Amino acid sequence: MSDDITTVLPAAGDAAGRRARREPAPSAAQTTALFPPPTAGGPAQAALPLDPFPHLPSDLATLDARGITAWFGDHQVLDRVSLTMPAGEVTALIGPSGCGKSTFLRILNRMHELVPSASLAGEVLLDGVDIYDTGRKLTEARRDIGMVFQKPNPFPAMSIYDNVIAGLRLTGIRASRDEKDHLVERSLASAGLWKEVKDRLRQPGGGLSGGQQQRLCIARSLAVKPKVLLMDEPCSALDPTSTRVIEETMGELQKEVTIVIVTHNMQQAQRVSQQCAFFLASQGQPGHIVEHGDTAAMFDSPIDPRTYDYVNGRFG
Ligand SMILES: Nc1ncnc2c1ncn2[C@@H]1O[C@H](COP(=O)(O)OP(=O)(O)OP(=O)(O)O)[C@@H](O)[C@H]1O
Ligand SMILES: [Mg+2]
Numbered sequence: 001m002s003d004d005i006t007t008v009l010p011a012a013g014d015a016a017g018r019r020a021r022r023e024p025a026p027s028a029a030q031t032t033a034l035f036p037p038p039t040a041g042g043p044a045q046a047a048l049p050l051d052p053f054p055h056l057p058s059d060l061a062t063l064d065a066r067g068i069t070a071w072f073g074d075h076q077v078l079d080r081v082s083l084t085m086p087a088g089e090v091t092a093l094i095g096p097s098g099c100g101k102s103t104f105l106r107i108l109n110r111m112h113e114l115v116p117s118a119s120l121a122g123e124v125l126l127d128g129v130d131i132y133d134t135g136r137k138l139t140e141a142r143r144d145i146g147m148v149f150q151k152p153n154p155f156p157a158m159s160i161y162d163n164v165i166a167g168l169r170l171t172g173i174r175a176s177r178d179e180k181d182h183l184v185e186r187s188l189a190s191a192g193l194w195k196e197v198k199d200r201l202r203q204p205g206g207g208l209s210g211g212q213q214q215r216l217c218i219a220r221s222l223a224v225k226p227k228v229l230l231m232d233e234p235c236s237a238l239d240p241t242s243t244r245v246i247e248e249t250m251g252e253l254q255k256e257v258t259i260v261i262v263t264h265n266m267q268q269a270q271r272v273s274q275q276c277a278f279f280l281a282s283q284g285q286p287g288h289i290v291e292h293g294d295t296a297a298m299f300d301s302p303i304d305p306r307t308y309d310y311v312n313g314r315f316g
Contacts, residue, residue, distance in 0.1 A: 060087035061127045061227035061258055063108060063145070068122035069286075070103050070112060077103050079286040080122070083277050085228070087127075090250060090259040092269040092295065095279030096316035100287030101262045104279070105230050108260065109145035110138060126227065143171045146221035150233040152213035154220070156206025160197050163205040163216055164188060167224040183223055190256070191219035192249035211242020215249065222257070229253065231261040235268065247272050266311055270299055278307045 063085040070078040078100045085091040093101045106112045107120055110131060124131045131141040154163045164184045168175060175183065184201065188194040193215040197208070205216055214234060221229055231250075235243040250259055250272050263269050269276055276299075277292035291298065291307045302308045310316050 059227065060256070061144070062087040063228050063258060063260070064123075064125040064128075065104070065108065066123040066125065068104065068107055068120065068124070070100070070107060070120040071118065072115065073117040076286040077281070078107075078120075079288045081279075081287070081289055083289060083292060085258060085260050086275060087258050088254055089275055090254050090261060090273040091275040091277065092273035093260065093262045093277050093279060094264070094266070094269055095287070095310070096281075097264075098287075099279040099281040101279050102232050104287075105147070105232050105260065105262055108228070108230055109147055110141045111147065139171050143167075143224045144226055145228040145230060146224065146226035148214070148217050148221055148229065148231045148234050150236055152210060152217050152237070154205035154208070154213050154216045157204055159202045160188075160205050160208070160216060161201040164219050164223050166220055171224050173224065184219075187219040187223040188216075190222050190249075190253060191215045192245055192252070193219060209242070211238050211245060214238060214242070214246060218246075218249065218253075222253075226257055228258045228260065231259065233262050233264065236264065243268070266299075266313070270295060278302075278304075278310060280306060280310075 065081060065083045065085075068078055068081040069076065081100075081104055083091070093104065095101055103112060107122075108124055112118050112120055126141075126144055129136070131145070155166065158166065161184050164187050165175070165180050168180075168183075185194060185198075188197060193212060196212060197216075205213065208216060214237075218229070218234075235246050238246065247268065250261070253259060261269075261272065263272075273295045275293065276295040278290045278298065279287050280290045281287035291302060291304045298307060299311050302311060
Protein backbone atom coordinates (compact mmCIF):
# COMPACT_ATOMS: atom_id res chain seq x y z
CA MET A 1 0.00 0.00 0.00
CA SER A 2 2.69 2.48 0.89
CA ASP A 3 4.01 2.74 -2.64
CA ASP A 4 0.63 3.62 -4.01
CA ILE A 5 -0.35 5.95 -1.25
CA THR A 6 2.72 8.10 -1.67
CA THR A 7 1.65 8.86 -5.21
CA VAL A 8 -1.51 10.37 -3.81
CA LEU A 9 -0.31 12.33 -0.84
CA PRO A 10 3.36 11.84 -0.06
CA ALA A 11 4.40 12.58 3.47
CA ALA A 12 6.28 15.73 4.34
CA GLY A 13 10.02 15.49 4.25
CA ASP A 14 10.05 12.51 1.92
CA ALA A 15 13.34 11.40 0.49
CA ALA A 16 12.25 12.03 -3.09
CA GLY A 17 11.64 15.69 -2.30
CA ARG A 18 15.19 15.97 -1.03
CA ARG A 19 16.66 14.15 -4.01
CA ALA A 20 14.84 16.42 -6.40
CA ARG A 21 16.19 19.61 -4.92
CA ARG A 22 18.51 20.88 -7.57
CA GLU A 23 19.15 24.34 -8.76
CA PRO A 24 18.21 24.67 -12.41
CA ALA A 25 19.81 27.28 -14.60
CA PRO A 26 16.97 29.73 -15.11
CA SER A 27 17.33 32.64 -17.44
CA ALA A 28 17.11 36.15 -16.07
CA ALA A 29 13.46 36.25 -17.00
CA GLN A 30 12.74 33.29 -14.80
CA THR A 31 12.16 33.80 -11.17
CA THR A 32 12.85 31.99 -7.98
CA ALA A 33 13.11 28.31 -7.95
CA LEU A 34 12.01 26.27 -5.75
CA PHE A 35 12.37 23.16 -3.86
CA PRO A 36 12.46 24.25 -0.25
CA PRO A 37 14.09 22.00 2.30
CA PRO A 38 11.62 19.49 3.62
CA THR A 39 10.24 20.24 7.04
CA ALA A 40 11.60 18.24 9.90
CA GLY A 41 9.39 15.65 11.53
CA GLY A 42 5.87 14.68 10.53
CA PRO A 43 2.98 16.91 9.57
CA ALA A 44 1.31 18.99 12.23
CA GLN A 45 -1.80 17.49 13.75
CA ALA A 46 -4.79 19.55 12.74
CA ALA A 47 -8.30 19.11 14.04
CA LEU A 48 -11.00 18.45 11.46
CA PRO A 49 -13.80 21.02 11.47
CA LEU A 50 -17.07 19.59 12.74
CA ASP A 51 -18.67 19.96 9.36
CA PRO A 52 -15.83 19.33 6.96
CA PHE A 53 -18.06 19.97 3.95
CA PRO A 54 -20.32 22.92 4.62
CA HIS A 55 -23.21 23.20 2.21
CA LEU A 56 -22.22 26.64 1.07
CA PRO A 57 -19.37 26.82 -1.41
CA SER A 58 -16.16 26.87 0.58
CA ASP A 59 -13.21 29.10 0.03
CA LEU A 60 -12.80 28.77 -3.70
CA ALA A 61 -9.26 29.56 -4.76
CA THR A 62 -7.54 30.78 -7.90
CA LEU A 63 -4.38 29.02 -9.01
CA ASP A 64 -1.87 31.18 -10.83
CA ALA A 65 1.17 29.69 -12.56
CA ARG A 66 3.82 32.24 -13.49
CA GLY A 67 6.78 31.67 -15.75
CA ILE A 68 6.96 27.90 -15.21
CA THR A 69 10.02 26.38 -16.82
CA ALA A 70 10.77 22.71 -16.21
CA TRP A 71 13.57 20.27 -16.83
CA PHE A 72 14.23 16.55 -16.57
CA GLY A 73 17.99 16.54 -16.20
CA ASP A 74 19.21 18.83 -18.97
CA HIS A 75 16.09 18.31 -21.06
CA GLN A 76 13.91 21.39 -20.88
CA VAL A 77 10.27 20.39 -21.31
CA LEU A 78 8.38 23.59 -20.46
CA ASP A 79 9.27 27.17 -21.26
CA ARG A 80 7.88 30.06 -19.22
CA VAL A 81 4.31 28.84 -19.00
CA SER A 82 1.97 31.30 -17.32
CA LEU A 83 -1.68 30.52 -16.75
CA THR A 84 -4.40 31.69 -14.39
CA MET A 85 -6.88 28.99 -13.43
CA PRO A 86 -9.82 30.95 -12.00
CA ALA A 87 -11.62 30.01 -8.80
CA GLY A 88 -14.70 27.89 -9.27
CA GLU A 89 -14.09 27.24 -12.96
CA VAL A 90 -12.87 24.25 -14.93
CA THR A 91 -9.70 24.90 -16.93
CA ALA A 92 -8.86 22.36 -19.66
CA LEU A 93 -5.29 21.77 -20.79
CA ILE A 94 -5.12 20.46 -24.34
CA GLY A 95 -2.30 19.71 -26.77
CA PRO A 96 -0.46 16.88 -28.54
CA SER A 97 1.30 14.09 -26.69
CA GLY A 98 4.60 15.08 -25.09
CA CYS A 99 4.00 18.84 -24.96
CA GLY A 100 4.25 18.92 -21.17
CA LYS A 101 0.63 18.96 -19.96
CA SER A 102 1.15 16.30 -17.28
CA THR A 103 4.45 17.86 -16.24
CA PHE A 104 2.72 21.22 -15.84
CA LEU A 105 -0.09 19.59 -13.85
CA ARG A 106 2.36 17.82 -11.54
CA ILE A 107 4.18 21.10 -10.93
CA LEU A 108 0.87 22.55 -9.75
CA ASN A 109 0.89 20.31 -6.68
CA ARG A 110 4.60 19.71 -6.19
CA MET A 111 4.69 16.20 -7.58
CA HIS A 112 7.27 17.10 -10.23
CA GLU A 113 9.93 17.11 -7.53
CA LEU A 114 9.36 13.40 -6.89
CA VAL A 115 11.34 12.67 -10.07
CA PRO A 116 15.01 12.62 -9.06
CA SER A 117 16.28 14.53 -12.10
CA ALA A 118 13.47 17.08 -12.13
CA SER A 119 13.87 20.80 -11.56
CA LEU A 120 11.86 23.90 -12.29
CA ALA A 121 11.65 27.66 -12.13
CA GLY A 122 8.70 29.96 -11.75
CA GLU A 123 5.92 30.42 -9.23
CA VAL A 124 2.65 28.68 -8.45
CA LEU A 125 0.37 30.96 -6.47
CA LEU A 126 -2.66 29.60 -4.67
CA ASP A 127 -4.73 32.65 -3.85
CA GLY A 128 -1.59 34.72 -4.01
CA VAL A 129 0.64 32.48 -1.88
CA ASP A 130 3.45 30.56 -3.59
CA ILE A 131 3.08 26.83 -2.89
CA TYR A 132 6.87 26.57 -3.28
CA ASP A 133 7.50 29.20 -0.63
CA THR A 134 9.99 27.93 1.94
CA GLY A 135 7.46 28.62 4.69
CA ARG A 136 4.89 26.28 3.14
CA LYS A 137 4.77 22.63 4.01
CA LEU A 138 4.79 20.07 1.23
CA THR A 139 1.79 18.28 2.72
CA GLU A 140 -0.11 21.55 2.91
CA ALA A 141 0.31 22.13 -0.83
CA ARG A 142 -0.76 18.59 -1.66
CA ARG A 143 -3.75 18.76 0.67
CA ASP A 144 -4.89 22.04 -0.88
CA ILE A 145 -4.29 20.82 -4.41
CA GLY A 146 -5.46 17.25 -4.99
CA MET A 147 -4.75 15.05 -7.99
CA VAL A 148 -6.69 12.37 -9.86
CA PHE A 149 -4.79 10.25 -12.36
CA GLN A 150 -5.55 8.66 -15.70
CA LYS A 151 -5.74 5.16 -14.28
CA PRO A 152 -7.95 4.82 -11.21
CA ASN A 153 -5.66 3.93 -8.31
CA PRO A 154 -7.70 3.07 -5.23
CA PHE A 155 -6.07 0.75 -2.69
CA PRO A 156 -7.68 -2.42 -3.98
CA ALA A 157 -7.73 -4.46 -0.78
CA MET A 158 -8.76 -1.53 1.40
CA SER A 159 -12.46 -0.97 2.04
CA ILE A 160 -14.35 1.76 0.18
CA TYR A 161 -14.73 3.59 3.51
CA ASP A 162 -11.03 3.42 4.33
CA ASN A 163 -10.07 4.43 0.80
CA VAL A 164 -12.01 7.67 1.21
CA ILE A 165 -10.33 8.60 4.49
CA ALA A 166 -6.86 7.37 3.50
CA GLY A 167 -5.63 10.93 3.00
CA LEU A 168 -6.52 12.08 6.51
CA ARG A 169 -3.71 10.20 8.19
CA LEU A 170 -1.21 11.30 5.59
CA THR A 171 -2.08 14.94 6.04
CA GLY A 172 -2.16 14.63 9.82
CA ILE A 173 -5.88 15.35 10.18
CA ARG A 174 -7.52 13.66 13.18
CA ALA A 175 -11.23 12.92 13.16
CA SER A 176 -13.71 11.16 15.44
CA ARG A 177 -15.70 8.20 14.20
CA ASP A 178 -18.76 10.39 13.62
CA GLU A 179 -16.72 12.94 11.74
CA LYS A 180 -15.26 10.21 9.56
CA ASP A 181 -18.71 8.76 8.83
CA HIS A 182 -19.92 12.20 7.86
CA LEU A 183 -16.85 12.88 5.76
CA VAL A 184 -17.13 9.58 3.91
CA GLU A 185 -20.76 10.23 3.04
CA ARG A 186 -20.12 13.81 1.97
CA SER A 187 -17.08 12.95 -0.12
CA LEU A 188 -18.76 10.02 -1.85
CA ALA A 189 -21.87 12.13 -2.48
CA SER A 190 -19.80 14.95 -3.96
CA ALA A 191 -18.03 12.44 -6.18
CA GLY A 192 -21.39 11.08 -7.35
CA LEU A 193 -20.82 7.62 -5.86
CA TRP A 194 -22.69 7.56 -2.54
CA LYS A 195 -25.92 6.03 -3.76
CA GLU A 196 -24.12 3.20 -5.51
CA VAL A 197 -21.91 2.17 -2.59
CA LYS A 198 -23.65 3.24 0.62
CA ASP A 199 -24.66 -0.34 1.42
CA ARG A 200 -21.22 -1.81 0.84
CA LEU A 201 -18.78 0.64 2.38
CA ARG A 202 -16.82 -2.16 4.04
CA GLN A 203 -16.19 -4.00 0.79
CA PRO A 204 -12.85 -3.60 -1.00
CA GLY A 205 -12.35 -0.65 -3.32
CA GLY A 206 -10.92 -3.03 -5.91
CA GLY A 207 -14.36 -4.61 -6.32
CA LEU A 208 -15.81 -1.54 -7.99
CA SER A 209 -16.05 -0.94 -11.74
CA GLY A 210 -13.42 1.25 -13.41
CA GLY A 211 -15.71 4.27 -13.46
CA GLN A 212 -16.70 3.74 -9.84
CA GLN A 213 -13.04 3.36 -8.87
CA GLN A 214 -12.26 6.67 -10.52
CA ARG A 215 -15.08 8.35 -8.58
CA LEU A 216 -13.74 6.69 -5.42
CA CYS A 217 -10.38 8.32 -6.16
CA ILE A 218 -12.16 11.65 -6.61
CA ALA A 219 -13.89 11.10 -3.24
CA ARG A 220 -10.53 10.29 -1.66
CA SER A 221 -9.10 13.54 -3.00
CA LEU A 222 -12.13 15.51 -1.80
CA ALA A 223 -11.97 14.08 1.74
CA VAL A 224 -9.05 16.32 2.68
CA LYS A 225 -11.05 19.27 1.38
CA PRO A 226 -8.78 20.55 -1.37
CA LYS A 227 -9.14 23.97 -2.90
CA VAL A 228 -8.07 22.72 -6.31
CA LEU A 229 -8.54 19.35 -8.01
CA LEU A 230 -6.13 18.41 -10.80
CA MET A 231 -7.29 15.67 -13.18
CA ASP A 232 -4.93 14.10 -15.69
CA GLU A 233 -7.03 12.47 -18.42
CA PRO A 234 -9.42 11.11 -15.77
CA CYS A 235 -11.79 9.51 -18.27
CA SER A 236 -9.42 8.11 -20.87
CA ALA A 237 -9.60 4.60 -19.40
CA LEU A 238 -13.39 4.71 -18.97
CA ASP A 239 -16.44 3.78 -21.02
CA PRO A 240 -18.77 6.52 -22.34
CA THR A 241 -21.34 6.07 -19.56
CA SER A 242 -18.76 6.36 -16.79
CA THR A 243 -17.24 9.31 -18.61
CA ARG A 244 -20.60 11.06 -18.68
CA VAL A 245 -21.09 10.47 -14.94
CA ILE A 246 -17.67 11.91 -14.16
CA GLU A 247 -18.30 14.92 -16.38
CA GLU A 248 -21.61 15.55 -14.60
CA THR A 249 -19.84 15.17 -11.27
CA MET A 250 -17.29 17.77 -12.35
CA GLY A 251 -20.09 20.20 -13.14
CA GLU A 252 -21.31 19.92 -9.55
CA LEU A 253 -17.83 19.85 -8.02
CA GLN A 254 -16.69 23.10 -9.55
CA LYS A 255 -19.03 24.89 -7.16
CA GLU A 256 -16.76 23.86 -4.32
CA VAL A 257 -13.36 23.29 -5.89
CA THR A 258 -11.36 24.80 -8.75
CA ILE A 259 -10.70 22.13 -11.39
CA VAL A 260 -7.87 21.72 -13.90
CA ILE A 261 -8.26 18.84 -16.34
CA VAL A 262 -5.92 17.48 -19.01
CA THR A 263 -7.83 15.91 -21.87
CA HIS A 264 -7.20 14.69 -25.40
CA ASN A 265 -10.93 14.69 -26.03
CA MET A 266 -11.89 17.97 -27.68
CA GLN A 267 -15.60 17.37 -27.10
CA GLN A 268 -14.92 16.78 -23.43
CA ALA A 269 -12.91 20.00 -23.17
CA GLN A 270 -15.85 21.90 -24.64
CA ARG A 271 -18.40 20.14 -22.44
CA VAL A 272 -16.68 20.53 -19.08
CA SER A 273 -14.45 23.61 -19.18
CA GLN A 274 -14.92 27.36 -19.16
CA GLN A 275 -11.22 28.12 -19.69
CA CYS A 276 -8.84 26.35 -22.03
CA ALA A 277 -5.09 26.41 -22.70
CA PHE A 278 -3.46 24.94 -25.79
CA PHE A 279 0.06 23.57 -25.19
CA LEU A 280 2.51 22.82 -27.98
CA ALA A 281 6.12 21.62 -28.18
CA SER A 282 7.18 22.11 -31.77
CA GLN A 283 10.26 20.50 -33.33
CA GLY A 284 12.03 19.48 -30.16
CA GLN A 285 11.37 22.80 -28.46
CA PRO A 286 10.07 22.86 -24.88
CA GLY A 287 6.32 23.01 -24.42
CA HIS A 288 4.63 26.39 -24.17
CA ILE A 289 1.12 27.79 -24.30
CA VAL A 290 0.16 28.91 -27.79
CA GLU A 291 -3.22 30.32 -26.80
CA HIS A 292 -5.53 30.34 -23.82
CA GLY A 293 -8.80 31.88 -22.80
CA ASP A 294 -12.52 31.29 -22.86
CA THR A 295 -13.18 27.74 -24.07
CA ALA A 296 -16.02 28.61 -26.44
CA ALA A 297 -13.91 31.33 -28.07
CA MET A 298 -10.89 29.02 -28.36
CA PHE A 299 -12.95 26.48 -30.25
CA ASP A 300 -15.17 28.85 -32.25
CA SER A 301 -12.74 31.58 -33.18
CA PRO A 302 -9.14 30.74 -32.20
CA ILE A 303 -6.59 33.46 -32.83
CA ASP A 304 -3.62 31.25 -33.71
CA PRO A 305 -3.84 29.04 -36.81
CA ARG A 306 -2.13 26.20 -34.91
CA THR A 307 -4.93 26.28 -32.35
CA TYR A 308 -7.46 26.17 -35.17
CA ASP A 309 -5.74 23.16 -36.72
CA TYR A 310 -5.45 21.32 -33.40
CA VAL A 311 -9.01 21.83 -32.16
CA ASN A 312 -10.26 20.79 -35.59
CA GLY A 313 -8.29 17.55 -35.49
CA ARG A 314 -5.79 18.43 -38.19
CA PHE A 315 -2.84 17.23 -36.11
CA GLY A 316 -1.98 15.75 -32.73
N1 LIG B 1 9.93 11.15 -15.53
C1 LIG B 1 10.42 11.68 -16.65
N2 LIG B 1 11.73 11.65 -16.90
C2 LIG B 1 12.24 12.20 -18.03
N3 LIG B 1 11.49 12.82 -18.97
C3 LIG B 1 10.16 12.88 -18.76
C4 LIG B 1 9.56 12.32 -17.60
N4 LIG B 1 8.21 12.55 -17.67
C5 LIG B 1 8.01 13.21 -18.83
N5 LIG B 1 9.16 13.41 -19.48
C6 LIG B 1 9.32 14.12 -20.77
O1 LIG B 1 8.76 15.41 -20.63
C7 LIG B 1 8.08 15.79 -21.82
C8 LIG B 1 6.64 16.15 -21.47
O2 LIG B 1 5.98 14.98 -21.01
P1 LIG B 1 4.51 15.02 -20.43
O3 LIG B 1 4.22 13.67 -19.88
O4 LIG B 1 4.38 16.16 -19.52
O5 LIG B 1 3.65 15.28 -21.75
P2 LIG B 1 2.08 15.24 -21.96
O6 LIG B 1 1.72 16.48 -22.70
O7 LIG B 1 1.39 14.98 -20.68
O8 LIG B 1 1.91 14.01 -22.95
P3 LIG B 1 0.67 12.97 -23.08
O9 LIG B 1 -0.43 13.72 -23.77
O10 LIG B 1 1.24 11.87 -23.93
O11 LIG B 1 0.31 12.49 -21.72
C9 LIG B 1 8.21 14.62 -22.77
O12 LIG B 1 9.28 14.90 -23.65
C10 LIG B 1 8.53 13.46 -21.88
O13 LIG B 1 9.27 12.49 -22.55
MG1 LIG C 1 0.18 13.40 -19.98
